[in-house]
Amino acid sequence: MTVYALCDANSFYASVEQIFQPAYRGRPLIVLSNNDGCTVARSKEAKRIGIKMGAPLFMIRDLVRRHNVVVCSSNYALYGDMSDRFMQTLEELSPKVMPYSIDEAFLDLTGVRSAMSLLDFGHQVKDRVAQWTGLPICVGVSTTLTLAKLANHGAKQYPKTGGVVDLTSLERQQKLLAITPVEEIWGIGSRLAKRLKPLGIATGLDLSRADPAWIRSHFSVVVERTAWELRGVACQEIDEVPPTKQQIVCSRSFGQPVTDLDNMLAAVTSFATRAAEKIRGEERVAGQISAFLSTNRFAEGPRYSNSASQTLPYPSSDTRVLVLAATKLITQLWRDGFRFNKAGVMLMDFREPMKSQGDMFDRTGDSEQDQALMTTLDNINRIGGSGTVKFARQTQRVQPWAMRREHLSPAFTTRWSDLPRAR
Numbered sequence: 001m002t003v004y005a006l007c008d009a010n011s012f013y014a015s016v017e018q019i020f021q022p023a024y025r026g027r028p029l030i031v032l033s034n035n036d037g038c039t040v041a042r043s044k045e046a047k048r049i050g051i052k053m054g055a056p057l058f059m060i061r062d063l064v065r066r067h068n069v070v071v072c073s074s075n076y077a078l079y080g081d082m083s084d085r086f087m088q089t090l091e092e093l094s095p096k097v098m099p100y101s102i103d104e105a106f107l108d109l110t111g112v113r114s115a116m117s118l119l120d121f122g123h124q125v126k127d128r129v130a131q132w133t134g135l136p137i138c139v140g141v142s143t144t145l146t147l148a149k150l151a152n153h154g155a156k157q158y159p160k161t162g163g164v165v166d167l168t169s170l171e172r173q174q175k176l177l178a179i180t181p182v183e184e185i186w187g188i189g190s191r192l193a194k195r196l197k198p199l200g201i202a203t204g205l206d207l208s209r210a211d212p213a214w215i216r217s218h219f220s221v222v223v224e225r226t227a228w229e230l231r232g233v234a235c236q237e238i239d240e241v242p243p244t245k246q247q248i249v250c251s252r253s254f255g256q257p258v259t260d261l262d263n264m265l266a267a268v269t270s271f272a273t274r275a276a277e278k279i280r281g282e283e284r285v286a287g288q289i290s291a292f293l294s295t296n297r298f299a300e301g302p303r304y305s306n307s308a309s310q311t312l313p314y315p316s317s318d319t320r321v322l323v324l325a326a327t328k329l330i331t332q333l334w335r336d337g338f339r340f341n342k343a344g345v346m347l348m349d350f351r352e353p354m355k356s357q358g359d360m361f362d363r364t365g366d367s368e369q370d371q372a373l374m375t376t377l378d379n380i381n382r383i384g385g386s387g388t389v390k391f392a393r394q395t396q397r398v399q400p401w402a403m404r405r406e407h408l409s410p411a412f413t414t415r416w417s418d419l420p421r422a423r
């Protein structure tokens with residue numbers, strides 16, 4: 001039987017700001033979207049005083065003043081780097097880590113149970129991440145990805161769990177499913193829930209007990225798969241999981257270890273290409289990219305894993321821009337003499353296309369021709385199968401760009417001059 005753990009940081013952006021500025025701890029704190037527009041993250045104190053996700057800053061000025069709320073501009077360089085540290089810490093603890101978003105990763109724990117209790121293991125992971133990165137996380141463990149996600153939701157919802165829930169027993173699964181509204185189930189959401197409820201499916205338990213064939217004919221094969229997963233039948237691999245709306249991660253373990261840079265660049269080019277396709281599918285552009293590589297921690301031989309991230313000169317979903325950035329990052333990270341078994345690319349800081357700040361210089365990926373080229377590429381690859389048309393890497397001029405970030409925290413982890421000082 002498979003066993004997965006979902007490790008998910010609590011209020012990730014807000015927690016990162018609090019790690020480096022102790023004076024912010026215990027206070028309501030919000031992080032704003034680009035150009036200091038809307039609230040994209042809230043500390044638990046900010047949630048408590050009633051600041052809603054997405055609230056524009058100008059609408060909550062009064063609350064901010066009255067409660068002395070800390071206001072932070074989004075600092076994706078810092079969040080990306082902290083995400084890397086989080087993932088690297090997980091790599092130390094599990095042979096198979098599957099990053100899912102900037103602050104979430106699934107661990108494959110199949111086989112761990114014979115060595116120790118899953119609950120103890122979950123606490124070890126949580127404590128180690130807190131000790132090494134300062135991040136508070138919750139850990140949910142179960143037999144399918146969807147149930148692990150539910151277990152994590154339970155760990156977050158109920159403080160009595162201590163932030164770790166082992167949901168491998170059928171009895172506990174059913175208990176939690178019975179009190180979980182169907183819209184809270186991973187992949188369901190409010191729109192599907194509105195259609196499910198009139199048909200008598202109001203909770204996770206109802207969905208798990210519905211007839212799969214009926215679900216497929218009335219909804220989709222995706223919802224059917226979710227229903228199977230709630231019953232404990234694993235039918236999703238991490239690669240098939242739809243991306244979150246905030247980040248896209250494309251990563252894979254290699255069948256054969258990679259020992260030369262050319263092969264590594266070929267792999268990373270394909271991850272970046274897939275990530276670019278996915279973000280175009282979401283009709284977004286990305287402002288930040290990161291790349292990582294690692295050797296197998298549990299195999300013989302020297303070990304090395306590292307990651308790096310970069311703010312793109314301008315937000316983009318153009319394959320050429322993303323491949324160039326990813327391959328540059330990986331080339332920086334590359335060391336000869338190691339047997340790498342894994343690499344990946346993550347996109348974050350999503351925005352609406354065409355709403356980004358303009359500049360006067362030529363940019364790849366922004367003109368109508370560029371967009372038509374990408375659309376054509378996606379169409380050909382959809383019809384002919386992925387990879388029918390591929391890119392060679394290319395170089396181009398990059399121009400700095402700027403945006404409004406009046407409350408930006410220092411680059412604590414990526415710039416020497418911004419290192420936090422101990423007093």
Ligand SMILES: [Mg+2]
Pocket residue numbers: 008009010011012103
């Ligand atoms: Mg989170």
